[in-house]
Amino acid sequence: MERRVNARSRLIVIGGDAAGMSAASQARRLRGSADLQILALERGHHTSYSACGIPYLVGRTVSSHDELISRDPETFRRDFDIDVRTGTEAEGIDLDRRTVTVRTAGEGAVEEPFDELMIANGAVPVRPDLPGMDAPGVFGVQTLTDGIAVREFVDTERPRSAVVVGGGYIGLEMAEAFVQRGMEVHLVEAAAEPMSTFDPDMGRLVHDALVKMAVQAHMSEPVTGIETGPGGAVRAVVTDQATYPADIVVLGLGVRPDSGMARAAGIEVGPTGGIAVDPRMRTSAEGVWAAGDCVQSLHRVSQAPVAIALGTHANKQGRVAGTNIGGGYARFGGVLGTAISKVCGLEVARTGLNEAEAESAGFEFETATLESTTRAGYYPGAALMTVKMLAERRSRRLLGAQIVGWENAGKRVDVLATALWNSMSVEDVAAMDLGYAPPFSPVWDPVQIAARKLAEAM
Amino acid sequence: MERRVNARSRLIVIGGDAAGMSAASQARRLRGSADLQILALERGHHTSYSACGIPYLVGRTVSSHDELISRDPETFRRDFDIDVRTGTEAEGIDLDRRTVTVRTAGEGAVEEPFDELMIANGAVPVRPDLPGMDAPGVFGVQTLTDGIAVREFVDTERPRSAVVVGGGYIGLEMAEAFVQRGMEVHLVEAAAEPMSTFDPDMGRLVHDALVKMAVQAHMSEPVTGIETGPGGAVRAVVTDQATYPADIVVLGLGVRPDSGMARAAGIEVGPTGGIAVDPRMRTSAEGVWAAGDCVQSLHRVSQAPVAIALGTHANKQGRVAGTNIGGGYARFGGVLGTAISKVCGLEVARTGLNEAEAESAGFEFETATLESTTRAGYYPGAALMTVKMLAERRSRRLLGAQIVGWENAGKRVDVLATALWNSMSVEDVAAMDLGYAPPFSPVWDPVQIAARKLAEAM
Structure with a gap:
């Protein structure tokens, strides 16, 4: 059955990173401006950047954050006729009226109507509710804005000691970055071995290697709090066993799909917390699509849904959604949980x-x-x-x-x-x-x- | 149907490199000495070596030829109870009498009886019939003995200019080796581009890269002869267009299956010149197996037989044959023509x-x-x-x-x-x-x- 394509319909894209902008640009390739109007909303300042590159920005492997940006908003406006609005957040979706409530920083909220809606608002970092978590010097590293802040802090404040909380991919990569910046680095992890997506015997090999590097790895030590100094800035990370001095703390505890707004709108969210989509990236709501870190995907081996936040899936899924929105035909084939990383070689x-x-x-x-x-x-x-x-x-x-x-x-x-x-x-x-x-x-x-x-x- | 395993039968293996010794050792793993006697004949001096490592021996990337030997004859005798005879050549196979005519250097020929026969005598290098081809300083690089001779020549004679004839894998690798040894290197190839197993547009990229390296590549220049100096040693390589000074010449013109003895015995040889085998590595003769560079394999994409001389196939096929000879069950899955190489990065x-x-x-x-x-x-x-x-x-x-x-x-x-x-x-x-x-x-x-x-x- 062929999809009916409206004359001059309007697509709103929530989220201007990998999934959202892949979808928007692919839809544009298939449907010209006379046929499809595209409005893309990005709460941050940047579009289509490599979040995976943040540790390399901090470690000075990459000199400027510009290098991590694949296409800036101006490029999307000029080359794709996509109305990209940064600093602009979607606050709610009304499926009956087919509108999104949109607020641009410093302005009032407005209702923007859509024919097709693409939800690609990513993931939210896990932040434990512990004393001191909001102290200056404690950073997440999820968005490019986060990454720029960490780089800026290291460049200007010259911290000498760093504590990385969480021994997963991002934790290891940030540990490497801080080693490269010449800091004393502690890596603190609640589990017995780093890399919890690996079996413990393989995680043990990573642990052994870390010990030989300049990273001091502390396993089986849940963080219990953050100690702050006289000015309120971070001074140390406290675990159930020790206190580690910290001029800077980075949280690498993973993320969960940012599916709250979709759920509130009545769109189905799966058992993983990710928005449920079919292989064409359709949600449970007619004309509403979703892709990237906010959705769940089918794992081809377990045949169960999983939520895996990874740029490579976001790009592929966004392209699939964009092809379908553009009147083409594409299906996402599912995931295998493939991941790769390196720490100090x-x-x-x-x-x-x-x-x-x-x-x-x-x-x-x-x-x-x-x-x-x-x-x-x-x-x-x-x-x-x-x-x-x-x-x-x-x-x-x-x-x-x-x-x-x-x-x-x-x-x-x-x-x-x-x-x-x-x-x-x-x-x-x-x-x-x-x-x-x-x-x-x-x-x-x-x-x-x-x-x-x-x-x-x- | 189960294969009948004789009490104390005798296996003769012709060829002591990858295919032959993989088969022999795998058969031994499955059948002990009381059950199976194994005689392995190798015309050269070495067993189970990495022929692919020869360019790195010559280039001094590898310091000694010992490093290229995976298991020497003594190891096979001691650990596998395999009667390995080096400097010993099989001269003929008599399928009716089930014997192999065997000649050890300096001794008379003897008839050795077999119950099972494994043919793994490899390939013979292509040597054009041109004047000067047998001059001192002209080398093939097929066997470890060849490789040791080239290394020795370069170490002692200190040649300043080298000509490599043939722009395939081995030609490129030898060119790299000679560059590493500080020589002026000419690569001469009859075809329009190097790497004839690649499409010309991809070969062109290799050509362009060679030009930027210290390798002088001469394409579309068939070799017409070898010039020798006063003492009879090589002095230059002559093509249809030019003469290139050469203190050493290496021939890298490929190989063809060494299937003559098998054919003479009445064993089926395929259209590629390789011995015809089924997926269990059985030849057309009962109880006669073959593997490695001397056989042809099924190409999984073209579904046609091909003869590809490569250690990785020889190892796998030898293991399959050895498993079957040992009373187990294994099939060779065919080839894809996969190959990889590098030249100066x-x-x-x-x-x-x-x-x-x-x-x-x-x-x-x-x-x-x-x-x-x-x-x-x-x-x-x-x-x-x-x-x-x-x-x-x-x-x-x-x-x-x-x-x-x-x-x-x-x-x-x-x-x-x-x-x-x-x-x-x-x-x-x-x-x-x-x-x-x-x-x-x-x-x-x-x-x-x-x-x-x-x-x-x-």
Whole structure:
């Protein structure tokens, strides 16, 4: 059935980052200005930026925040005829009247009518309700504005000691950034090992590596509060076991989908807290779409909904929504939970399900862990890497994989993500024809030796 | 149907490198010495070595040839109870009497009986029949003995100019090695561009890069002869257009399967010149197996037999044969023509079919070529890479891919090899959940942008 395209309809996009602006620009590519008017609302000051680049901005790996911006509001206005309004927040959605209540900083609220609505307002950072959390010197690092503030603080205040709260991706990346800025760095994590999306035995490898770096890692230590100094600024982070001096504190405790406004409007929100969407990125409300960190996605392995805040999904989902809004046809294929990061040269990557997730999804499975090298053992730069894999009993199907290793280890996760996407058995993974030459791999790629080992264990 | 396993049968393995010794050791793992006697014949001096490592031995990236040897004959004798005889050549196979005629250097020929026979005698290098080809200073680089000879020659004779004949993988790698040894290097190739397994437009990129390196590349210049000096040693390489001074010449013109003895014995040889085998690595003769460079393999995309000499196939096929000889069950899944190499920092990789191969296989297809970067554009070390992809019309199935780029470009071919293994469409390749973080990739991995571009072109 073909979608009816109104003559000159109006699209409102809530959120001007990856998902929202991908959708808006893709819709524009398919429908010209005479056919579709597009209004994009962004509460912050920036559009289409790489939030993943924030740690590198802080660490001075990237010199200016301009480099993180893929397209600024003026570019969208000029090249895409999209009416981008920054400093402008959507406060509510009225599905009956088909309007959004919009407030621009310093002005009154107005009602903006829409024919199509794209919700892409992202995620909100988890902030524990503890004393001192709002003290000057305590930062989140979710938006580019946050990132610029941290960079500015480090550049001007020259903090000597930093505490990073949370040992996940963003925590590790911020720890690296602060090490690069020459600070004493403490990483505080409530769980027993860093990288809680990894199995503890793989997280342990990260922990061991951190100890050898300039990062002082404190595991199994929930934060109980923030100590402030005479001027009210942060002075230390207090855990249930110790107090760590801090001229700056960064919270990397993860995010949750910002789905409150959608829920209030009567749009269905799933069990993950993310807005429920179908593969075309349609919400439960007619003509209302959603994409990015605010939605939940289907996990292709567990077949359960998950909420994963990641720019790569936001971009893909936004493009899918934009194609459909533009009258085209596209479906989002779901996620695998693939993620990759590095901290001071240590690369960590995962895809699919870890042990806890596989158990929770009801799988019976075996695991195998293998240590190999990134290049032929005799080739200079051959670095250690550990691969752990899970496969389902009987079907022998790969369920997930985790990699911890040094240079050139991490991106091998893509082979396993591709294998998962295709529901491959571990035997087939071991059998594949992957690229081999001594500077790139041992004659059997480590991911294949691991798959072989797992096949033999089943 | 279960294979009958004789009490104390005898396996003869012809060829002691990757395929032969993988088969022998795997058979031993499954059948103990009381059950299976194993005799392995190697005409050279070394077993189980990395022929792919030879350029790095010559370039002094690897200090000693010992590092290239994975297991020496003594290890096989001691740990696997395999009777390895080096300097020992199989001269003929008698299928009726079930014997191999064996000659050890300096001794007379003897007949060795077998119950099972494993043929793994590799490939023979292509050597054009031109004047001067046998002059001192002209080398092949196929066996470790060849490689040791070249290294020795360079170490002791200190040649100042080198000519590499042939612009394929081994030619490029040897050119790099000679550059590293401080020589003036000419690369001479009969075709219009280097890397004939790539499309000419991608080969052109390699050519352009070579020009900027210390390698003087001469394309479209067939070699017509070798000039020798007063003592009979090589002095120059002559093409149809010029004469290039050469203190050393290396031939990198490829290899062909060494299937003559098998053919003479009445074993079926396929149209590629490789021994015909089924997926269990059985030849047309009962109880005779073959694996490695001497066999032909099924190409999973063209569904045609191909002869590809590569250690990674030799290892896998040898293991499959050894498992089956050992009474187990294994099948070789075929090849994709995946290959990867580097020359002075430039990485080249390919998988599946190139344009000429796709045409010859009767496919109708589209292509797309895309330039992107190996990391997020703003992240230091982001390097250019070009991806070319082919997909079948109608089915939109990926048929092949080629990558030319700088650090971290090449191994991305594995994602596309995995996609090919699973007959994925280009839309699905673009949709997958691959690992993203700024040090590793742009937010859309280059292979996915290329797939998207190709999808849009179809």
